[in-house]
Amino acid sequence: MPSSTAPPSDGLTPSQVADFHRDGYLIIPDALPPSTVNALLAETNRLLDALDLSTHPLTRFRTGGEDGTDHVGDDYFLTSGDKIRFFLEDDAFDAEGRLTRPKHRAVNKIGHYLHVLSPPFAALLSSSSSSSSSATSADTVASRTSPAAIARDLGFADPRVLQSMAICKNPEIGGAVPPHQDSTFLYTDPPSAVGFWYALEDATLENGCLSFLPGSHRWAPVDKRMVRKTGGGIQMEANEGAKFPRGQGFGEGLKGEESSGEYVPGEVKAGSLVLIHGNLVHKSEKNTSQKGRIIYTFHVIEGGEGFKYDERNWLQPPAEGFTRLYD
Numbered sequence: 535m536p537s538s539t540a541p542p543s544d545g546l547t548p549s550q551v552a553d554f555h556r557d558g559y560l561i562i563p564d565a566l567p568p569s570t571v572n573a574l575l576a577e578t579n580r581l582l583d584a585l586d587l588s589t590h591p592l593t594r595f596r597t598g599g600e601d602g603t604d605h606v607g608d609d610y611f612l613t614s615g616d617k618i619r620f621f622l623e624d625d626a627f628d629a630e631g632r633l634t635r636p637k638h639r640a641v642n643k644i645g646h647y648l649h650v651l652s653p654p655f656a657a658l659l660s661s662s663s664s665s666s667s668s669a670t671s672a673d674t675v676a677s678r679t680s681p682a683a684i685a686r687d688l689g690f691a692d693p694r695v696l697q698s699m700a701i702c703k704n705p706e707i708g709g710a711v712p713p714h715q716d717s718t719f720l721y722t723d724p725p726s727a728v729g730f731w732y733a734l735e736d737a738t739l740e741n742g743c744l745s746f747l748p749g750s751h752r753w754a755p756v757d758k759r760m761v762r763k764t765g766g767g768i769q770m771e772a773n774e775g776a777k778f779p780r781g782q783g784f785g786e787g788l789k790g791e792e793s794s795g796e797y798v799p800g801e802v803k804a805g806s807l808v809l810i811h812g813n814l815v816h817k818s819e820k821n822t823s824q825k826g827r828i829i830y831t832f833h834v835i836e837g838g839e840g841f842k843y844d845e846r847n848w849l850q851p852p853a854e855g856f857t858r859l860y861d
């Protein structure tokens with residue numbers, strides 16, 4: 535498993551960069567100190583406390599399975615890119631459509647503008663090891679890594695942050711996420727997405743940790759895309775644009791590697807950061823255990839010259855544009 539000790543700097547060591555390019559993902563243990571993990575969990579719970587189900591459209595988060603049909607795509611979802619909204623767990627409802635869990639146990643995810651609208655999550659974007667180490671308020675959220683320094687080490691010229699989410703994976707009902715590539719959803723031409731995924735609670739085989747098909751970012755093309763339909767809603771469609779990042783020697787010529795691919799589970803402790811290449815095939819299983827698994831994730835795409843964010847992606851930029859990671 536390509537995990538390594540916390541980097542000596544705010545960014546990545548050359549060997550971590552090499553691991554990421556080889557495997558398509560990288561686990562960085564202890565990226566967040568316990569005080570920051572606690573502050574972000576407290577913020578997640580504060581948001582859940584504020585959820586008013588009496589005015590909520592009861593939108594459920596559905597991944598739509600392998601082919602994406604039946605992926606959540608109502609207006610509440612499609613207009614959530616610059617808001618904090620709550621998507622409920624399918625299995626939190628009975629056959630008659632009644633909620634069977636208290637709200638704190640019924641939410642699948644909270645998204646998709648936490649990195650701007652929630653002060654503690656926003657502070658994480660500008661955090662670094664030189665931030666204060668007592669994470670008791672938004673402006674003291676500390677991290678042992680800096681997202682901007684990591685993006686720089688991965689070669690981003692103008693990284694833009696989008697689609698931030700707290701994913702709850704509640705005990706007993708937290709839904710599985712089927713195999714997917716993040717660039718299917720956040721497509722730029724050529725592909726450039728990288729996921730930053732922070733465990734706020736331990737993620738284990740029992741409660742639905744991530745698992746990865748190592749190296750699949752080198753041979754798995756982004757050959758389909760989740761797009762907005764003209765009449766409303768979303769659907770999967772063949773990708774007519776570039777299917778691999780440019781200039782890295784990746785491509786379908788390497789596809790023979792696929793047969794040797796086996797999923798590798800990424801069990802991690804709270805505070806770990808997992809970086810995920812946008813072409814990497816990954817998934818997570820249903821949480822059938824009694825233990826929750828709250829994580830926080832955001833994605834970064836290249837906003838620099840030569841990269842086009844697709845106007846049919848489900849998530850469209852807010853009026854102010856996608857959030858710059860560099861000052």
Ligand SMILES: O=C(O)CCC(=O)C(=O)O
Pocket residue numbers: 701711716729731742743744816817818829831
């Ligand atoms: O946290 C999970 O279970 C899935 C997250 C994921 O696959 C993603 O953010 O791309």
